[in-house]
Amino acid sequence: MTLWRHLCWPAWRDHPGRVILAIVAVMLGVALAFGVHLLNGAALAEFARAARSIDGQPDLVVRAASGPLTDADLAELLNRPEVSAANPVLEAQALWPGQTADAELKGRALSIRLIGLDPLALLASAAGARPLAPELLPQVEGGPAELVASNTVHLNGVARARLAAGATTLKLRLPIPGSNAPRDIELAIGGRIAAGNTPLGVLDIADAQALFGRLGLLDRIDLQLAPGVDAAAFAATLPPHWRAAPPEDEGARLADLTRAYRINLGLLALMALFTGSFLVYAVLSLATAQRLPQWALVGVLGVSARMRWRLILMEGLVIGSVGTALGLALGLGLAAGALKLLGSDLGLHGANGSSAELLFNQPLLGPALAYTALGLAAALVAALAPALTVRRIAPALVLKGLGLPAGRTLPAWLGLALLALGAALAWLPPVLGDTPLGAYLAMLCLLMGGLALVPALVRGMTATLVRLPAGALLLLARERSRDQATEARRSLAGVLVALALAVAMTVMIGSFRESLLRWLDHALPADLYVRSALRGADGLPAPLPAALVERLGRLPELARAAPQRSTRLRLAPGANPVALTARDIDTGSLPLVERWAGAPAPDAIAVWVNEAARDRDGLKPGRVFTAELVDGGRRLRLQVRGVWRDYSRQSSALWMDLADYRRASDDAGTTELALWLAPGQALDAARTAVRRLAGDDVELAAAGELRAMSLRIFDRSFAITVWLQAVALAVGLFGVVASQSAQALARRREFGLLRHLGLSQRALMRLLLIEASLTGGAGALAGLALGLGLSAVLVYVVNPQSFHWSMEMHLPLGRLTALVGLAFAAAVGASLLAGRRALGQDAVRAVREDA
Template identity: 45%
Template sequence: AGGRVPLRIVGVDALVIATLAPALLPRPDEDAARLAIVAPGQAFLNAAAREAVGPDARRLDVQWRGQRHALDIAGHVTAGGPALAVMDIGAAQELLGRIGQLTRIDLRLAAGIDRAAFIASLRDAPGWPADVQIAEPGDAAQRVSNLSRAYRVNLTVLALVALFTGAFLVFSVLALSVAKRAQQFALLGVLGLTPRGRLRLVLAESLLLGLLGSAAGIALGTGLAALALRVLGGDLGGGYFAGVAPTLRWSGLAALLYGALGVAAAGIGGWWPARAAQALPEAQTLKGLGAAAAGGGAGWLPLALLAAGVALATAPPILGLPVAAYLSVGLLLVGGITALPALVALLYDRLAPLLSSRVLPMLAIERARRMRGTAAVAVSGVVASLSLAVALTVMVASFRDSVTQWLDVVLPADLYLRVAGGGAGAGAAVDDGPAAFTPGIVQRLDRLPGVARTGTLRLRTLLLDPARPAVTLISRPLEADPARTLPMIGEALPVPAGRIGIYVSEAMVDLYGARPGTEFAPLARALGGTGAAAPVFFVAGVWRDYVRQFGAITLEARDFERLTGDRSVSDVSIWLVPGADEAAVQRAVRTALAGDDAFAGDALELSSVGQIRATSLRIFDRSFAVTYWLQGVAIAIGLFGIAASFSAQVLARRKEFGLMAHLGFTRGQVLTVVAGEGAAWTAIGAVAGLALGLAVSVVLVRVVNPQSFHWTMDLLVPWPRLLALCAAVIAAGTLTAWVAGRAAAGRDAVLAVKEDW
């Protein structure tokens, strides 16, 4: 179909595969040869592979270890997933150069056999190879699930943030509604409706809003999910699960669960407006005097919530997931929001004396200071949304900066050469074949004009645990100081005599316990070492890796060659002499390899360090683009909440504004006071949101990311961006308050003074 696609080739015994794995049973086309299922050079493709080559294609060109092969497409298999080709096992062994070698043997046990006892007997059998793994049928599915589990869980938590902000949206709408209908509620009270009846009425409205909103949200979310899968794929365009074409899976039970959560969030958001309707003073409300000022609440509650949030942030992961850290984020947000009245008092009690001689600013500050509970309720939505926006901004900026620094260390050369499609997937089986470039090819490249020196890299996948994805073994020349070639965390330890030093990624520490200063026996077993002659590997250091989430091990190239006898390499890095023409060197490299059929056409990937960096950062930015949309939506909801709160307040204060007009205040001055109140309230929200967001970002950077993805990053606070975000929120809040006050500061406010019930 015009492009290169990673293809998995599976060789099977077509005569028995139907009873073991029916999805891999070759199904010949009508015009295929009678013995196509056992003939050499015949491939049977699954749907993903067929889509990649085109529906009318009859031949398939594949490249393996630098060699090109042409296969006839003889039929199909029903297996799903990424691109897959099934062949006769003998034909596959010949094609891949694995005559007499098998990568997997499937066993079906007789009825009544104890599976655990049978596995134990195999492992205890004399001469059992140490590098052979025994896996049960569910292990492969679990391994595939583990590839994306952390990704799926974090997306789910981000989705649940919508419930958090949605509760504030319902709160704002109902607060406005209760304020508009305050006199109607009071009249109903005079006519016999009890305060509890008013509470139930508003709660019923909130639950109805939640029900309607949840139904609309499920429908809209399903449509957006289908669109995202079609346009962006299952990783939102990040490129992590290349070759996978996921289909939409709709679960009625999950839809009911999330719908119930939406209704519950609406009920929580409607509780405080319902309590306000319940507590309305009927006589005062009928006269238009409004409700009493909201208080500040219990002073110990915010401290308790914040302390609990800090404590949970130090808890270890649960089942490999940062459950306690997510609870910590929630408690920090709720604790910070409940502390808003105290923050208003702390700041404005000190600011008020400084503005006592300026009437309009003094009136704006005094209302926020004396109505601190009301101010806290009004800006709580802004605090929640801004804190989440700040936290995500800091996390993404920290991650991007750390990735940039990491690229500077792992990409020291000017050019990088590899065979197209030569990477191994994280879920691959043990890969022990030769790589594409021989030592002779590397020496040939080293002698080219303009080349100062070359470096090599050998990648090999190892399955250390059947329940986990494969780890990557990296063989490369290490200098006397590994920190010059690896992004080390801490100092490297000296390797004891008789030991082979290895340097592991952070994921190896978390998943396999490969801590510095310890011996790592699983690597010896994976490389086939047994008995007294088995090599002993010593963990000499830990390095940072943002590519291989499930672990990587770096080994000195000389040790790898001595242990395996394999001197081939997967990647070649090229340093240019100062002043050399990069384009000319690239042409020379391609010319030097043009005589080899394995490297003809577009078989080679030759990229400059600038191209690799730009591509890596472009993939990063595309992966996190969704977070910017989430920030914008959250802040919009917060501003909508403060608009509703101000609208509710000014509607209830029409007589106050009318009295100000009778005292000589112009309409512009009244609007200035209202806008000043908006600035004062949103300034408190911005300060609190910034502080809470920074606290949450520390949890995300220091706890959630290491526990989810097994890598750490350096904390970077983008102050200019955060301050601009806070300034934009304050300006938007001020404008919102001014717009909300326009209607209440008109002629109706003057006439409202005459109203008397």
């Protein structure tokens, strides 16, 4: 500690700004990574809590193998001795006219979820150790009779917050199955329920069946079994027309769906820590260069190389410890602030409960220790190179002014081998579902390989100086660059990594945005789009009235109308439904990425699937399979004719020709209409005409509005990416400034000797300019080449494997030129500024230090 106090502390005291920046670099990296982890955990915990509050905790959930359940199914289950309680459930989505759900979709009425159940069954189960759904049990002032009051809805806090002051009734509009006309209802407002973070209402099951137009029908039955009854064994005894399973773990389901997004976001946050380690390296290298005479002196006085090594590592450990501690606190604060700003459901429209509780209701010690280890490891790894430098110095030579020892050169074949290994790893399939682990390892190998090849690139650029007219400055620059090529790798490591990552993210985002624009041209060919504001229990738009569809097709403001039907399909018995869209199929205008060139299968309906269905469900072009329509239960024999690009979802989805769908299903319903304007007609006039016919029961959106909204969502989604990219680039640029300063200070005696030999200060500055241009140019070119290689991995591997979205490579040349120019200018400018400072010392005084 005495040596540390005399050798290290004075440098920290005299140059606190550099040390603070190194600590801030570690702090930001740890804070961003830890904060993102806490936010992900809080979002998953809140989603699971909200789902449990609505679905409850039954032992088994019974659904019909095909179609709905009936009251007779409920009676049969209640008569089984193994069942201690049963709660019938029926759900619907109602329209709440006059309310606005989303400012981006003006005029869209608010939807409210309605759940019909048996309050008395919930009340009876509430006395037990495991109540069925305690947060759905209405809290009323009266007795049980008020729970089942006729035409009464019990609302949660989110719905009550949208009520007009003093309101005692609620007017809603419901889609009626089998009817083209919705039904307006008025319900008395009853008690309160605690469940849900979106508008939710609970009704008695008998009222729900009558109001929803589904008399005698049920969506599901939640069962509570008698003590000692095994749920799996009981489910095996049920007849095949029932499908019984434990309640879905919604938290686990969401975790599976968002795993790729969360991993990518976490790695993106760790990018700041990765580049921050280069800043720590730059600061410690600068401090090492400034104190080299002191390290040499203590070496002559008996301090071993091993002790000098330990002192430098101790400096890195102190920087890492302080930065990590501050980063953990800042990460917790960032997560708490985000939850405070967005709500406990991260902005999903109105959350209940304390946001701070979500952070502390998840494990904190394990993640905190993991990110502490990452922060300390990053700082210690960054301190290794300066520590090795101090350990390898020859004290007597350094005291004579010979500067830093020559760096160890990595063979060029190692860099080429790492590049080849990275290219090979990129071909590996994803693991854990959608995690492109091989692609991430490939990117790391490409970065390390590029760093290893920097000396060879510098020597190659130096060789070009041989063809230039001979001169003292060129000779000095050529020999210096050849001998110190390894030092160029060290000084440019931070900016090379930061530039490569910045180029990669810029190309990926630009490619994604350009591909999205082209996809929107295919996905939104019409001028105006209409769909019902009413929703079915599954959340899909309710069918538009047939009379309205016919009248809209005859409007003089419109040239034509194309109907579309959105429904659901089961790819296997008992499987979760996937989206099916029936529309007029024009294969020439579809955004297809694969086509089936073989012969059509006999008696099979042609379908086109998105990339998620191809990758996750194995629906490759040409495959023939059988699927079941959720509505109606009809089984269809289908053949995949192609794969289309789908940026609107990450789940499986299919397209079918509308005529084929109607023949196979006998369903003539229309859920959406695409409208083309007649020549010379204005969009506003057509919108007014549609609204005049349809009223407030439809949602209207122009293609331009949908396009603008999609791009706003895209830009908002990648805002954090751009910000982290800027942080990483700034850290890398400061790293090259600090590294060049270290090199210039270490050469102060060399500059003094050259001044004695007759070179002017202006000539020395030209020498520095030549050297900096060589190393800076090598760094900029290597960063650009590495960035393009990384972007190819992101575009062609990471995105398809993580999100099942393919895209074309697009190079935003203007931004790339600005990034490369900024990195080159930073390297050259830093070298010149550092050289000017070093040359500012008196040459005679600098040489006298050698005596």
